[in-house]
Amino acid sequence: DTEVTQTPKHLVMGMTNKKSLKCEQHMGHRAMYWYKQKAKKPPELMFVYSYEKLSINESVPSRFSPECPNSSLLNLHLHALQPEDSALYLCASSQPGQNYGYTFGSGTRLTVV
């Protein structure tokens, strides 16, 4: 299995809702990442997990809460989002360390209304 699977593919949520994005990989990668991408912009790094521990938080607002329950699964919990949080959310994984490329999922298109 050489894929990163993200669910759902599309999500519409209200500003008072709580929802979660899910990311799964079975490649044995021990580093996982969340990126946010707005239209016509490059992906921006949000969080990095290494060996199931949060190693980098790029000053992301607390309404985004990541979780890594095991080495194959990465969640992003969403609460009280704003319309400007609407974006494509991308998950990626890699082997930790230098000289490894990332494998990306196809993303979750999030719309906050």
Place this chain on the structure above:
Amino acid sequence: SQQGEEDPQALSIQEGENATMNCSYKTSINNLQWYRQNSGRGLVHLILIRSNEREKHSGRLRVTLDTSKKSSSLLITASRAADTASYFCAPTGPGGYQKVTFGTGTKLQVIP
């Protein structure tokens, strides 16, 4: 971490022609990666070139790296309509393996 800067921002070519896009960066790197993104989809890793390498090939892709000029180029030969996508470089510095950051990319259109 650091961000690459791609040039040109947009490129339109006929099918069968070659496409060249460039990436410049500011500080020392361990490697430089290239990714492709089709519209609204996830990124696909194309190639990684290490700082001690000067050239690397993968199928119709050729990547060069000049660390003295802090620049890299991606050449796609004999382009196809399916190559239409945005291409991003990601220079990765020492200790920065976990913070791959992307420049604004080159948007390539291959006209059939």
